[in-house]
Amino acid sequence: MINVVNLAEKFSLITKQWDPKIIAQLNDYHFKIAKIQGEFVWHSHPETDEVFLVVDGKLTIQLPDGDLHLSRGELCVIPKGVEHKPAAEQECQILMAEPAGTLNTGDAGGERTIEETEWI
Amino acid sequence: MINVVNLAEKFSLITKQWDPKIIAQLNDYHFKIAKIQGEFVWHSHPETDEVFLVVDGKLTIQLPDGDLHLSRGELCVIPKGVEHKPAAEQECQILMAEPAGTLNTGDAGGERTIEETEWI
Numbered sequence: 001m002i003n004v005v006n007l008a009e010k011f012s013l014i015t016k017q018w019d020p021k022i023i024a025q026l027n028d029y030h031f032k033i034a035k036i037q038g039e040f041v042w043h044s045h046p047e048t049d050e051v052f053l054v055v056d057g058k059l060t061i062q063l064p065d066g067d068l069h070l071s072r073g074e075l076c077v078i079p080k081g082v083e084h085k086p087a088a089e090q091e092c093q094i095l096m097a098e099p100a101g102t103l104n105t106g107d108a109g110g111e112r113t114i115e116e117t118e119w120i
Numbered sequence: 121m122i123n124v125v126n127l128a129e130k131f132s133l134i135t136k137q138w139d140p141k142i143i144a145q146l147n148d149y150h151f152k153i154a155k156i157q158g159e160f161v162w163h164s165h166p167e168t169d170e171v172f173l174v175v176d177g178k179l180t181i182q183l184p185d186g187d188l189h190l191s192r193g194e195l196c197v198i199p200k201g202v203e204h205k206p207a208a209e210q211e212c213q214i215l216m217a218e219p220a221g222t223l224n225t226g227d228a229g230g231e232r233t234i235e236e237t238e239w240i
Contacts, residue, residue, distance in 0.1 A: 004188055
C-alpha cells in the first residue's frame with residue numbers, strides 16, 4: 001500500500017514550532033516538515049547537504065556571507081559544512097530533505113535538539 | 121553562492137512535456153521537475169525509491185494494484201522495484217527526487233528515455 005501524503009493535512013497536525021516530523025522516506029533519506037517562527041541556532045551538518053522548500057510563508061536562512069530569503073514555492077540547498085541559521089518573522093511552513101538521522105541542530109547540539117524525529 | 125530556486129520560474133522555462141530537468145542536487149540525489157500530460161510507459165526502478173510531489177494539476181500513478189491519485193500539494197514514494205506508470209489528463213507539474221543518474225524510464229528503456237537529464 002502506497003500512501004498519498006497531503007502536505008496541508010500533515011501541517012494541520014503540527015501544533016509545536018521547531019519540531020520537525022517525518023512524512024516520507026526515500027531510500028535512506030527523510031522528507032520532514034516543520035512549522036517555524038523566530039530564530040533557530042547557528043549550526044552546520046558536516047556530513048550532508050540539506051534541502052529547504054518553503055510550503056507557506058517566508059523563510060530567512062542566515063549564512064556567514066549574508067541572508068537567503070525564500071518565499072512559498074522556493075527552495076535552496078545548504079551544502080554540507082556550511083553554517084546556517086533558519087529564521088522566520090511569521091510562522092512559516094517548510095519541507096526539508098536530508099539523510100535519515102540528521103539532527104536538526106547538526107554539530108551545534110544543545111537544548112533545541114530533537115534526538116528522535118517522529119513520523120506524523 | 122547558494123541559489124534560491126523558484127519553482128514557478130523554473131516551470132515557466134519548460135516548453136516540452138515528459139522532459140525532466142534538474143533544479144537541485146542534495147548530495148548524490150537530484151531534484152527534478154517536469155510538465156507531463158497523457159500517459160507515460162510502465163517501468164520500475166530496481167535500485168531506488170522515487171518521490172513524486174505535485175506542484176500543480178492532478179497526477180495519476182498507475183500501479184499493478186490500482187491507481188494513485190495526487191493533487192497539488194500531495195506526494196508519494198514509489199518503492200524501488202514497483203512497476204508504475206505516471207499519467208495526467210491535463211498538464212501537470214511535478215517535482216521528483218531520486219538518485220542522480222536515475223533514468224525516467226527505469227528498467228523499461230525505449231524511445232521516451234532521456235539519457236542525459238539537463239539542469240534548468
